Amino acid sequence: MHDLKALRADPERFEAALARRGLPRAFDAVLEADKALRTIQTLLQADLARRNDLSKAIGAAMTRGAHAEAEALRAEVAALKDRIAAAEAAEAGAVARVEALASQLPNLPADDVPDGLDEAGNVEVKRWGEPRAGGLEHDALAARLGWDPEAAARLAGARFAVLSGGLARLHRALGQFMLDQHVAAGWQERAVPLLVREAAMFGTAQLPKFRDDQFETVDGRWLIPTAEVSLTNLVRETILDEAQLPMRLTALTPCFRREAGAAGRDTRGLIRQHQFEKVELVTICTPEQAEAEQARMVEAAEGVLEALGLPYRRMLLCAGDMGFAARRTFDLEVWLPGAGVFREISSISWCGDFQARRMDARFRAKGEKGTRFVHTLNGSGVAVGRALVAVLENFQEPDGSVIVPPPLLPYMGGLERLTPEA
RNA sequence: GGAGAGGUGGCAGAGUGGUCGAAUGCGGCGGUCUCGAAAACCGUUAUGGGUGCAAGCCCAUCGAGGGUUCGAAUCCCUCCCUCUCCGCCA
Known part of the structure; x- marks a missing residue:
């Protein structure tokens, strides 16, 4: 607002x-x-x-x-x-x-956000790692390692997944690893509701404008499309003390999206699902802290990719490609050698006081009489389903097996390599 | 799901139709005192909005939304939330 x-x-x-x-x-x-x-x-x-x-x-x-x-x-x-x-x-x-x-009007782009009306206007600001070329796409690999789209379709429909055995474990390991890494870096873990009130969805600006992208329950609650909703709304209708800021929060949750506008896009594979897991980072801070906090969040998300050894590039989104609530957004795009493309795996946005106004989340600055709105930031750290895709494509061997990246080994129960089922 | 109790300022806690935005205590802030501090004492201490150059004036807010009334923190209705007991349940 x-x-x-x-x-x-x-x-x-x-x-x-x-x-x-x-x-x-x-x-x-x-x-x-x-x-x-x-x-x-x-x-x-x-x-x-x-x-x-x-x-x-x-x-x-x-x-x-x-x-x-x-x-x-x-x-x-x-x-x-x-x-x-x-x-x-x-x-x-x-x-x-x-x-x-x-409430229908989006946030104002920050001054340093480049002009542009779509993704063509985005600016690459960093590249990390050495992209290797070739290999299979993740869906071909996953189909032999324990991904069963037919079973998922029978029980839930299109854009759902069932993972088995080592593949399921690798998926779980990724989420655990990311969460542990962020907690070690000082982020506070939260376990949060996946169903929230309409007011919470309004607070982070999924509603009223993006109603068609969300799942609503019969009792008027909404399935979160991202843990950003739950984590950010933890401070709704509160007045924080300046000493509590910045609050750096993280959670691993499923996310639910209708993908109403994406009919026909990414129908193959695990890239675009109605349900996926994501480790989310949310920071609540003062206006003065926001700049540094966004940099910290980008660093945290990039740290995950770097630890896993996944090449990526960082994009500064142009004004026309940013999300509704954002003033400035960096996307991290991971390299997928099988597909031969960079794919969005994280999006880190500074929302200014836009969400804070909608939530009525304020803080009292020391020595100041009144209250001021907090600033909110959110970012993926990172999307687990897409990280699984990236690991498959980047760590595949010629025989269709996939080497487990070293940081995930502690979570894999001795499994070092996923091997195709004969 | 059934039965009951309750939601008042940063906190605790009065207030059951008329100068109540709200007693009192605690906490916070400023001051007196002190070498300094504590104690004591004095003062002060909500948020949002409208209007005005300003000082100020005005409106709203006692969980939320409606209603009754000239007038509602107080009465009525609906909803939300908390607590207690029973039932059910991972």
Whole structure:
């Protein structure tokens, strides 16, 4: 959600930022609705003040025993009633209009975010490792190592997976390894709900705009599309002490996505599933800390890939390719030699106070009187399903077996190599 | 799922229709005292919004949303949450 006071003060800055995302002017309408709301509020509040005065006068007259006077005042205030009721209804409508408009508008890109309307505008800022070429794609490898898409389809439908034996273990090892690595680096582990209220989904801005991408339950809860929702909303409606910041949180959870807009894309293999696991990093911090914290998160995510020996590149996303809540996003793309492409495996976003406003998450700075909104950041550290894909393709042998990367060995129960089933 | 109790300021805890945004205590902040500190004493201490150049004035908020009333922390309804007992359950 945007700061309406800041918007009133400099609407052109907001419109310009929106234009960088390739979107048409939209803040004019917000300002107009906001103006209408404040006009209604001013009139309503004057009537409320009048009613309060009269009511007090009635009370005073009653205690004095001046019943005739009280009755006269009562008649006077009765005339106000209808007007107040109408104004209250109008106010509620105006508030709803402002929120409906404002909650649909994405965050403003940071100044250092490059121009561009789609992924073609993204800028590569770092490359690590030596991509090897060739080999099989992960689906061909996985099909021989314990991946059963037919069984998954029978029980759950398309875009679900059943993994067996060593492959399942490798998948589990990846998640455990990542989580342990982040905890060792100072991130606090959380085990969190996978089903959340609508308000939580609104807080991190999955709702209302991206309703079609989410799974809703029959009792009005939502399956999290990422642990970002659960971890970030841990601070919703709270006022933190500055000393508690930064809060660096991590969790390993399943994630659920409808993939409504992705029909026909990545239908083969394990790349795009309705359910997948991800280790998430979330940082809650002060505005001053945000810059350094994003760098730390990128480092943490890259540390996972580097420990595993997976070549990657870091992309700075352009304005038009960023997510709704982000001010600046780095994507990490892992090299897949079988497919011969770099594939997104992590996305690390600084959201400024955009989510904090929607959640009402604030902090009290030492020596300052009021409260300020926290900044939120989130990043994958990293996507477990896609890491499995990357390990398969990068560590495959000519015979179709896959060597277990050394950091995962402690989790593999002695298994050092996945071997195709005859 | 059944029965009951309850949600008030940073915390504890009064308040059951009329100057209640809310007593009191604790905590926090400022001050007096002190070489310094403690104690004691004095003062101060919510959030959001509207309006105004400003000082200020005004509105809203006692879990959330509705309702009754001239007037609601107080009465009624719905929902959320917490606790106790019973049932069920990984």
